[in-house]
Amino acid sequence: MFEERMKIFVPAKYIIAGLLAIGICSQSSANLKTRVDSGAGQLSEQESTLLQKLKALNELELVNTMEYGSGRGATQVVELAIREGLVSPDTQMVYTLLTAAATNGHLETVKMLISRGADIELKDSSQDTPVKAAAREGRLDIVNYLLSQGANPNATGKSGSTPLSSAAYAGHIDVIDALLKNGAIITTNNARWTLVHYAARYGHAELIEYFVDKGIDLTLQTGQPFSNAPIPNAK
Numbered sequence: 001m002f003e004e005r006m007k008i009f010v011p012a013k014y015i016i017a018g019l020l021a022i023g024i025c026s027q028s029s030a031n032l033k034t035r036v037d038s039g040a041g042q043l044s045e046q047e048s049t050l051l052q053k054l055k056a057l058n059e060l061e062l063v064n065t066m067e068y069g070s071g072r073g074a075t076q077v078v079e080l081a082i083r084e085g086l087v088s089p090d091t092q093m094v095y096t097l098l099t100a101a102a103t104n105g106h107l108e109t110v111k112m113l114i115s116r117g118a119d120i121e122l123k124d125s126s127q128d129t130p131v132k133a134a135a136r137e138g139r140l141d142i143v144n145y146l147l148s149q150g151a152n153p154n155a156t157g158k159s160g161s162t163p164l165s166s167a168a169y170a171g172h173i174d175v176i177d178a179l180l181k182n183g184a185i186i187t188t189n190n191a192r193w194t195l196v197h198y199a200a201r202y203g204h205a206e207l208i209e210y211f212v213d214k215g216i217d218l219t220l221q222t223g224q225p226f227s228n229a230p231i232p233n234a235k
Helices: 002-006 012-031 045-055 059-071 075-083 097-103 107-115 130-136 140-148 163-170 173-181 195-201 205-213
Strands: none
Touching: 012 045, 012 059, 045 075, 059 075, 059 097, 075 107, 097 107, 097 130, 107 140, 130 140, 130 163, 130 173, 140 173, 163 173, 163 195, 173 205, 195 205
């Protein structure tokens, strides 16, 4: 019984890494000033202090700090580590740095990572690209920016999901509109669900009205056994 209960505990090394990440990003973000020279010249005193802290971390702690920092908008902290060669802009643990920033709505961090060479199509452990992650969370500004930088609006994730289906699941009409205007194609996932099925199943009536206005076929069939058409599933 004790051994079974122990399986749910988070290993201490991950707890330590998490605490270090919170401490470094919270303290350093408040003190660092944005550098305008893109890395030229001497480090500021604050940057030198932060750099020493980052160099003292082991690999797990450093990667965790970068992921946490990207997801919290600690742009200068993450940029310093990349600029000084401690990590790659494509570093990842669960999220890529770019999907962490995109998911949590940090546009400036997204811009910095792309400017530093982050792969705009790199998938995280959930097989989400940055634009798909941003679409799911309704981050319209980030979706628009990623699309302007060439992100694929039709990138597929688990079960054939796309940025469009992720946005439909959450009812983000503005994101869906932006994706459609930038070449997104309406398809089905591996279970043959369409955008309309997502909207109907999760109660997004305004989204269904949007689809009607756009002339999207509401009678497409689904492979799910509980429904042959989207409308009966509407909440």
